[in-house]
Amino acid sequence: MQEDAPELSRNPFSDSLLSKAAMENTRTKDRLNALLKVSEVESWLSLMAAFNAIYQRLESALAVEQCSIPRFQILFNLYFGGGLPPIELSRRLLVTRGNISMFLKRLQTDGLIRQEKKTLSEKRSNYVLTAKGKALFEKVFPRHINRVRALMPALPGPQISVLRRIAASARSTALDS
Numbered sequence: 741m742q743e744d745a746p747e748l749s750r751n752p753f754s755d756s757l758l759s760k761a762a763m764e765n766t767r768t769k770d771r772l773n774a775l776l777k778v779s780e781v782e783s784w785l786s787l788m789a790a791f792n793a794i795y796q797r798l799e800s801a802l803a804v805e806q807c808s809i810p811r812f813q814i815l816f817n818l819y820f821g822g823g824l825p826p827i828e829l830s831r832r833l834l835v836t837r838g839n840i841s842m843f844l845k846r847l848q849t850d851g852l853i854r855q856e857k858k859t860l861s862e863k864r865s866n867y868v869l870t871a872k873g874k875a876l877f878e879k880v881f882p883r884h885i886n887r888v889r890a891l892m893p894a895l896p897g898p899q900i901s902v903l904r905r906i907a908a909s910a911r912s913t914a915l916d917s
Contacts (some may be wrong), residue, residue, distance in 0.1 A: 760779050777867050785810065801887050810835075810843050812884065815869065815877040821865030823856055852876060 774780060799809050807815075813833050818824060824832075830840040844867060847853040852873030855865040869877065895903075 745907075785888065797891055798884070798887060802880070804883065805883070806877070806879055811847065811852075812838075814843055814847060815873060816881070818853060818867060818869045819874065819877045819881075823868040825864045825866050827864070829867070847873070 747917045765856070776785070781889050802812055803807060810833065814829060817832050818830060821828075821832075825842050826837060826844060829835050829844070833840065835843075844853065847867075848855070851870055854870050856868045
């Protein structure tokens with residue numbers, strides 16, 4: 741028969757330290773948990789949960805149509821905004837110039853957009869939809885809007901104004917790190 745392993749002697753000093761550390765962790769967690777109850781944080785969490793759920797559903801539906809959200813956003817901006825330079829597209833989509841360049845190259849390769857100079861004196865090219873890009877957008881857009889309408893309630897004007905103010909404020913507010 742095998743002998744039981746000897747019981748390790750307990751060090752009361754290390755137990756005391758562990759107990760203090762556990763208590764401190766509990767206090768820290770309680771303090772951080774209380775931050776989740778702040779009304780602005782609850783609002784943000786709810787807004788993010790709604791955004792993520794809707795974004796995922798729309799992204800999945802667009803993927804079936806061989807389109808992604810960034811691709812759709814570029815087509816949308818070029819369709820309704822006319823020819824736009826990359827810097828303006830990156831500003832509207834809130835992405836870096838490097839990211840927008842990558843997306844634009846893919847769309848060009850797929851024949852959905854092309855570069856167009858406005859005048860000979862301008863250095864920067866504008867991007868415009870090709871006939872193929874326009875046709876794709878006009879096919880996808882109405883179905884996309886139907887999906888948005890199925891997922892989103894019609895918010896009253898004052899709530900839409902609040903959301904717009906939040907977006908504008910977030911863009912212009914410098915935050916401490």
